[in-house]
Amino acid sequence: MKEKIILIFQISTVFIGTVVGAGLASGQEISQFFTQYGYNSFIGILGCSIIYIIMSIIIINISIKYKLNSYDGLIKLVSPGFLGMATNFLTTFFLMGSSAIILAGSGALIHQYFNLPRWVGMLLMLTISIIVLSRNIKGLMEINSVIVPSLILVILTLFILYLAFYKNINISYLKSIPHYKNNWFFSSLIYAGFNILCYSGVLIPLTLSINKKKSLIAGSIIGSLGLTILALIINFLLLLNIPYIFKYEIPLLYIANRFGKALQIMILIIIWLEMFSTEVSNVYSVGKNFEEIFNISYKKSIFIIILIIIPISQIGFVNLISFLYPAFGVVSLIFIIQCIIFYFKN
Incomplete structure (x- = not known):
């Protein structure tokens, strides 16, 4: 029973850690997709939670039934033909673009607070990511089991103080x-x-490694709810600081300023750690995909991905989020509809 609880906890933290990246942890993502819509943004966040739960259950069931190893397998199964090929390409491009966003975000964070060159934050992120990625799925679960509870504690502290x-x-x-x-x-x-x-x-490689449907579903549901609570709190804090938050690349750091240096440093560290956890998740996802498609080793895939994302990260943090996220969101909506149709047909 104890092992099952620990496993569910780890799965839920992987869910949160994968989604909470440079955009959400800094407040920039919530600001662009929710806060600008005023009070209705809270309804939008709750709606996202329902979609997370439904789609996680569908993906887990399909992955276990067909013994899938990466998102490439899911896309080919659910969306064969040209549309599936386009979705696969755009998914890979998005995950790599998202990794580049996190690299840029790490540089922005270090530059904004310590006034150090942006490349210092980027180099630090890359070095530690390579170390964790070398441990495969174990490394992913270990880091999120520590980082996600720390994030929740710090955000709740900021919320209570406010x-x-x-x-x-x-x-x-x-x-x-x-x-x-x-x-x-x-x-x-x-x-x-x-x-x-x-x-x-x-999630798909995770189902292959764990293969315990109830634990996977329970972990994904708890992760969805935890993510929703975090998003609601961050949105609440951002709403109360309109219009000032729109001037900053990292709005949450601005909000924490008024509560002293100690909390500001805690927020700074936790934002960076969450960026790191999503960076690792994204590179891991694409690495597994490259391993399956191109028949190359997982470790070789990681280094290829890193060499590609470094120049992309130079575009800029906010510019990448405002352009890349909405474009990929439209493609992913079509894919979600295809997943639902495939699931109920089979």
């Missing part, structure tokens, strides 16, 4: 905060779509 210092906050006040965009429903669908396809890159 409530303690600003006691006049209520629902009426939140509703009165101006919104900048209106189509919150479509934005939420796009956000849920690319997160699910991103997570499937880790």
Whole structure:
């Protein structure tokens, strides 16, 4: 029983750690996809949670039944033909682009706080990622089991401090905060779509390694709920700091400034660690895919991926999120519909 609980806990932390990356941990992702839509952003985040749970169950069932090894196998099964090939290419491109975003984010974080060159943060991220990736799926589960609980603790601390210092906050006040965009429903669908396809890159190899359906489903559900709570809290904090948050690449660091240097450093460290956990997850997903498609070793795949993402990261943190995420979100929505149709047909 104890082993089962630990396994479920590890799976849930892998779910959260994979999705919470440079964008969400910094507040930039939540700001662009939810906060700009005002009070309705909370409904959008709750809707994402439902999609996460439903799609995780579907992907786990399909993966176990057909003994899939990577997202390449899932895409070929669910979407054969040209559309599947396009989805596979775009998924690989997105995961590598997302890895580049995290590298850029690491550089931005170190530069914003320590005023060091951006390449210092990027080099640090790459070095530790290679060490963890060499341990395969074990490394992925180990780091998330430590990083994710730390993230939850720090975000909750920031949330409690905010409530303690600003006691006049209520629902009426939140509703009165101006919104900048209106189509919150479509934005939420796009956000849920690319997160699910991103997570499937880790979930599918995980089902092959663990092959315990109940534990996988339970872990994914708990991970979905944990991720939703984090997103709701971050969105709440960002809403209360409109319009100032739009001036910063890392809005959460700006919010933490008012509570002293100790909390600011904690936020800084935890954001960097979450960037790191998603970096590892993304490179692992593409590495497994390359291993299957090109018949090359997993370790060789990792180094090829790193050599590709370094130049992509130079485009810039915010620019990459605002362009890459919505484009991939549309593709992932089509894929989700195909997954649902395939699941109920079979």
